[in-house]
Amino acid sequence: MTIDVCIDHAFDSGGHNFRLNVEFNSDAGITVIFGHSGAGKSLLLKAIAGLQSVSSGRIVVNQKTLLDSTSRINLASRDRNVGYLFQDYALFPHLTVSENVGFSKTPLFTKKCVDREAHRVGELLEVFRVKELAEKYPSEISGGQRQRVGLARALLQKPDILLLDEPFSALDPLLRIQMRQELRKIQELFKVPMMLITHDPQDVAELGERLVVIKDGAVSDSVDLTQMPYRDQSGMPIRPAIRDLLFTATGVNRA
Amino acid sequence: MNGLPLSLESIVIPLVLSLKVAGIATLIATILGVSVAWIAAKCDFWGKEILDAMMTLPIVLPPTVLGYYLLVLIGRRGPIGGWLNDVFGINLIFTWQAAVIAASFVAFPLVYKASRAALESVSEQLEQAARVLGKSELQIIVKITLPLASRGIIAGAMLAFARALGEFGATLMIAGSIPGKTQTLSIAVYEAVQAGQDNIANFLVVITSLVCLAILVSSNHFLRPKYRVN
Numbered sequence: 001m002t003i004d005v006c007i008d009h010a011f012d013s014g015g016h017n018f019r020l021n022v023e024f025n026s027d028a029g030i031t032v033i034f035g036h037s038g039a040g041k042s043l044l045l046k047a048i049a050g051l052q053s054v055s056s057g058r059i060v061v062n063q064k065t066l067l068d069s070t071s072r073i074n075l076a077s078r079d080r081n082v083g084y085l086f087q088d089y090a091l092f093p094h095l096t097v098s099e100n101v102g103f104s105k106t107p108l109f110t111k112k113c114v115d116r117e118a119h120r121v122g123e124l125l126e127v128f129r130v131k132e133l134a135e136k137y138p139s140e141i142s143g144g145q146r147q148r149v150g151l152a153r154a155l156l157q158k159p160d161i162l163l164l165d166e167p168f169s170a171l172d173p174l175l176r177i178q179m180r181q182e183l184r185k186i187q188e189l190f191k192v193p194m195m196l197i198t199h200d201p202q203d204v205a206e207l208g209e210r211l212v213v214i215k216d217g218a219v220s221d222s223v224d225l226t227q228m229p230y231r232d233q234s235g236m237p238i239r240p241a242i243r244d245l246l247f248t249a250t251g252v253n254r255a
Numbered sequence: 256m257n258g259l260p261l262s263l264e265s266i267v268i269p270l271v272l273s274l275k276v277a278g279i280a281t282l283i284a285t286i287l288g289v290s291v292a293w294i295a296a297k298c299d300f301w302g303k304e305i306l307d308a309m310m311t312l313p314i315v316l317p318p319t320v321l322g323y324y325l326l327v328l329i330g331r332r333g334p335i336g337g338w339l340n341d342v343f344g345i346n347l348i349f350t351w352q353a354a355v356i357a358a359s360f361v362a363f364p365l366v367y368k369a370s371r372a373a374l375e376s377v378s379e380q381l382e383q384a385a386r387v388l389g390k391s392e393l394q395i396i397v398k399i400t401l402p403l404a405s406r407g408i409i410a411g412a413m414l415a416f417a418r419a420l421g422e423f424g425a426t427l428m429i430a431g432s433i434p435g436k437t438q439t440l441s442i443a444v445y446e447a448v449q450a451g452q453d454n455i456a457n458f459l460v461v462i463t464s465l466v467c468l469a470i471l472v473s474s475n476h477f478l479r480p481k482y483r484v485n
Contacts, residue, residue, distance in 0.1 A: 078386055080387075082387060084387040103398075
């Protein structure tokens with residue numbers, strides 16, 4: 001399982017120019033894209049999902065070419081088969097929890113998913129511990145539950161890759177710790193490669209296998225954290241070392 | 256009280272005609288209003304705000320001015336009316352269909368305005384989420400955009416129906432006031448008062464008020480949401 005990303009695109013928003021020019025690859029289970037707000041992380045994730053058009057580039061996920069500007073390949077979002085967890089989960093407010101999870105397998109005029117997928121929807125609801133909330137609307141459940149529903153909805157279509165946009169930023173700290181552990185379990189259970197963007201060093205330390213640091217629209221560092229020598233006995237990367245790495249890569253001077 | 260004795264016909268016929276005209280006009284205004292509103296809400300093009308102003312014009316124009324425009328357009332010598340007359344032998348002026356056209360025009364901006372606001376309020380992120388989940392643009396409209404905008408669209412359609420039911424000026428100019436054929440409730444009230452038939456006028460006024468009240472009560476009922484957006 002490999003991801004190859006090469007994107008070059010100049011944005012012009014209200015006289016403010018910004019150029020995203022990144023190139024990296026990863027074969028890790030969880031790739032963490034780290035960078036300050038405004039470094040271009042969200043644009044990168046949207047470009048991979050096909051929600052943001054780019055002028056030139058190449059994106060290959062698991063030997064499937066999603067975008068190749070030289071051979072004029074540019075798959076529509078709906079044909080890319082990527083899962084996407086939005087920052088605020090983007091659950092459909094007019095659909096119940098189970099209708100949200102089944103959404104990718106619903107016919108045009110019905111809210112219920114097709115019969116052959118109903119069983120899998122039930123399984124996912126169970127795995128994500130939201131079965132008893134199946135008939136509730138998103139506004140009636142908590143933030144952590146919404147995130148699990150968002151994950152279940154993205155996984156129903158068996159995506160080639162799961163993109164996560166700052167998945168923990170909307171959660172309170174204790175829930176954040178719990179969801180990080182859950183995300184790791186989900187990765188092992190579903191074997192789906194994940195790419196998550198964050199500005200929280202804690203996410204890098206606890207989840208990252210491949211770390212890609214983005215600064216001012218370009219990759220400033222790409223590190224295989226599993227190969228890093230600085231790990232403690234339990235195999236967890238040692239945090240100060242990662243912190244040093246992040247300070248150097250983002251160009252922030254230590255006080 | 257003076258005037259002619261009250262007959263069932265003098266009440267029922269204009270009432271049924273008004274409901275028919277307003278119903279068809281609301282249907283036309285809703286289909287066109289939602290379509291144009293969708294284009295205005297989702298597409299960017301030059302002259303969009305001019306289009307918006309043109310679509311809103313029937314609210315602010317005096318009904319007689321609108322009636323005059325329609326008369327010029329669909330009259331026997333007008334560009335549309337002339338063509339209809341030459342090709343199909345159809346004459347619209349002083350028919351109930353002309354009343355539908357007049358009512359559609361005055362009702363259109365109400366649906367258009369409400370629908371545009373409702374469609375623009377649907378979060379683009381939800382449409383993107385559906386796109387990533389493998390849905391086509393048509394499926395996104397049917398499953399996400401329209402359901403989430405439906406309350407605004409229905410509210411606009413209800414107002415449009417009430418407005419179409421009360422339409423007077425433009426209807427009088429292009430459909431006239433032919434009893435049993437083009438004489439709607441609001442025109443029948445005017446005619447009854449002019450003719451001094453106070454008992455008929457009283458009855459028509461009460462009926463009209465009750466119908467409008469029923470629309471408002473039922474719209475409040477329909478528009479009660481079963482979910483919250485946030």
